[in-house]
Amino acid sequence: MSKLTFDQQCALKSIICDYLHGEDIDIANVRLVSLCTKYKASCIDLYKSLLIKSNDPFLLDILSILNLSPQNSTVKTLISNSNNFYELLNRLEYDGHHQLEYFLTLVDKAKPPKNWAAIFALGAIFTAGTGTFLHYSKNALNNIESWFSNVFPKTMHWLGKTLSVLRNLSALGTIYNSIMLALSWKHALSKSARTNTSKFRSLVFQTLQYGLAITAYTITCLGSGALALPIGLLFVLSSAMDVFKSIYFLIQSQKSLEKLGTPNPSTASWATQADYVRANNLHHRSIQSMLLKLTAALMITVAVCICKFAPPTALIMGSCYGFITLIKLAQSAFSKVIKERFARSLQNNISDITSEENPNPQSQTKALARLQIEWEKYKQDRAELLDERTKLEVGRAKLESDQANLKVKVTQYKSNISFFNNNTKTTPSSSAAQQATSKPTLQRSQPESDLHQKSTSAKDTEQLTLMG
Numbered sequence: 001m002s003k004l005t006f007d008q009q010c011a012l013k014s015i016i017c018d019y020l021h022g023e024d025i026d027i028a029n030v031r032l033v034s035l036c037t038k039y040k041a042s043c044i045d046l047y048k049s050l051l052i053k054s055n056d057p058f059l060l061d062i063l064s065i066l067n068l069s070p071q072n073s074t075v076k077t078l079i080s081n082s083n084n085f086y087e088l089l090n091r092l093e094y095d096g097h098h099q100l101e102y103f104l105t106l107v108d109k110a111k112p113p114k115n116w117a118a119i120f121a122l123g124a125i126f127t128a129g130t131g132t133f134l135h136y137s138k139n140a141l142n143n144i145e146s147w148f149s150n151v152f153p154k155t156m157h158w159l160g161k162t163l164s165v166l167r168n169l170s171a172l173g174t175i176y177n178s179i180m181l182a183l184s185w186k187h188a189l190s191k192s193a194r195t196n197t198s199k200f201r202s203l204v205f206q207t208l209q210y211g212l213a214i215t216a217y218t219i220t221c222l223g224s225g226a227l228a229l230p231i232g233l234l235f236v237l238s239s240a241m242d243v244f245k246s247i248y249f250l251i252q253s254q255k256s257l258e259k260l261g262t263p264n265p266s267t268a269s270w271a272t273q274a275d276y277v278r279a280n281n282l283h284h285r286s287i288q289s290m291l292l293k294l295t296a297a298l299m300i301t302v303a304v305c306i307c308k309f310a311p312p313t314a315l316i317m318g319s320c321y322g323f324i325t326l327i328k329l330a331q332s333a334f335s336k337v338i339k340e341r342f343a344r345s346l347q348n349n350i351s352d353i354t355s356e357e358n359p360n361p362q363s364q365t366k367a368l369a370r371l372q373i374e375w376e377k378y379k380q381d382r383a384e385l386l387d388e389r390t391k392l393e394v395g396r397a398k399l400e401s402d403q404a405n406l407k408v409k410v411t412q413y414k415s416n417i418s419f420f421n422n423n424t425k426t427t428p429s430s431s432a433a434q435q436a437t438s439k440p441t442l443q444r445s446q447p448e449s450d451l452h453q454k455s456t457s458a459k460d461t462e463q464l465t466l467m468g
Contacts, residue, residue: 004039004049011035012046013058013085019103020065022351025344028103032110043110047086054079059088066097067271096256098282099350102343174217176325181210205245212238235304235324239297246290253283270353277349285342289335296331300324 004012012035019028032043039046052059059079060070068075078095082088086107093100184206216234257279263272307320 004046008039009050010058012050013056016085016089016103017058017061017065019347020062020099020350022347022349022353024351025102025106025340025347029106029110032106036110036112040112042112043107044086047089047107048084050085052079052082052084052088064271065274066092067275097278099278099343099346102339174214176328177210177213177217181206181214184210205241209238209241209245212241233304236297236301239293239300242293243290243297246286246293250283250286250290253279253286257283273353274350277353278346281342281346281349285338288338288342292331292334292338296327299327303327 015028015031015035035046036043054070063070063075070076070079078091079088082091089100089104089107093104185203212234216231216238219231219234257276260272260276260279263276265273268276303320303323307317
């Protein structure tokens with residue numbers, strides 16, 4: 001995924017602020033899906049690409065809506081531990097701001113549309129290939145079945161016994177609850193935003209709830225199929241753990257609501273009124289959830305009592321297994337309905353506060369964000385200019401040092417030249433004195449050579465005369 005531009009980042013952040021201000025859930029969902037389709041990425045990836053900056057105006061706006069102070073030590077720790085906006089939203093939701101719970105559900109579901117044409121084309125090709133293979137290899141399935149029967153006879157025999165009429169529903173119940181337990185563990189441990197206390201509390205409740213149900217279904221599956229009293233008590237305890245969990249959260253929501261107190265609309269701030277609306281909504285939702293789970297637990301108890309005191313016929317036991325399984329599925333479905341209904345009610349109530357006292361300042365927030373970006377760019381450019389200035393000053397100091405070294409070398413060169421000139425002047429004067437002392441010697445020796453020449457010539461004349 002390519003890096004998002006400033007306007008694209010503002011569009012994603014503004015959806016969060018608008019939702020917290022009470023925007024309708026359907027509108028928020030449409031905006032999220034449209035962005036996923038436009039950028040061809042899931043909303044989870046989009047929000048993970050938004051990095052956290054402590055001075056981000058959108059971040060400050062979110063904290064202000066949730067009535068949180070950026071100077072609070074807990075809030076600072078929460079922000080510093082979050083690498084992106086997706087982690088921040090999860091941490092805020094686990095910290096007790098349940099309005100973000102349904103928004104995170106929308107974010108998790110928002111994905112770009114699938115290419116159904118390619119999927120159908122591949123399915124058609126696969127179907128045609130499979131049909132062609134079976135047409136020309138009619139005995140292939142029989143061969144595969146006989147091979148499994150020969151290699152794994154015990155496995156096939158166990159599967160045949162397991163899929164009997166009385167044990168069918170119990171095996172399915174064991175598989176279903178095992179999958180739900182594994183998913184609950186994965187969900188609790190994979191959420192790095194949750195605190196260790198929150199993870200431990202969730203794991204204890206989920207493990208006890210699903211563990212008791214798995215134990216009951218497993219004993220029934222491995223036994224004769226009869227729903228004995230201990231097995232029925234395990235089913236009841238499994239539902240009771242869910243009820244205890246709901247009662248615990250109901251008490252917590254009641255304490256939070258009493259701590260806030262009823263605000264005065266004429267004097268209380270918008271954030272204070274919004275906090276009270278959220279706490280009141282959570283309290284009523286907790287009551288509904290507790291009643292739903294209590295009803296499911298009572299109905300399961302009734303089913304156990306019927307199986308205990310009624311004649312142990314296949315029809316009654318199969319009906320009880322089916323009834324318990326359907327109660328579990330219905331409870332899960334109604335729980336989702338309750339969460340959605342109260343989430344829509346919360347948005348409407350907060351929207352009423354927004355329309356009266358606190359108009360949505362998204363244009364101002366975007367302008368502040370743009371100014372913040374420009375300010376960051378200015379500081380970056382200023383830092384680069386200061387860096388260049390430092391480099392120029394270092395170069396200037398080096399140049400001055402080289403210039404000083406050059407002056408020293410020039411001074412030394414001049415002194416060498418002057419010394420050479422002085423030596424040159426002294427050498428010609430000494431040679432002239434030597435020439436002056438040698439000239440009289442030459443003058444004195446000249447007459448002697450003339451006399452010698454004259455005597456030599458006289459002797460030669462005499463010899464010539466005698467010969468003549």
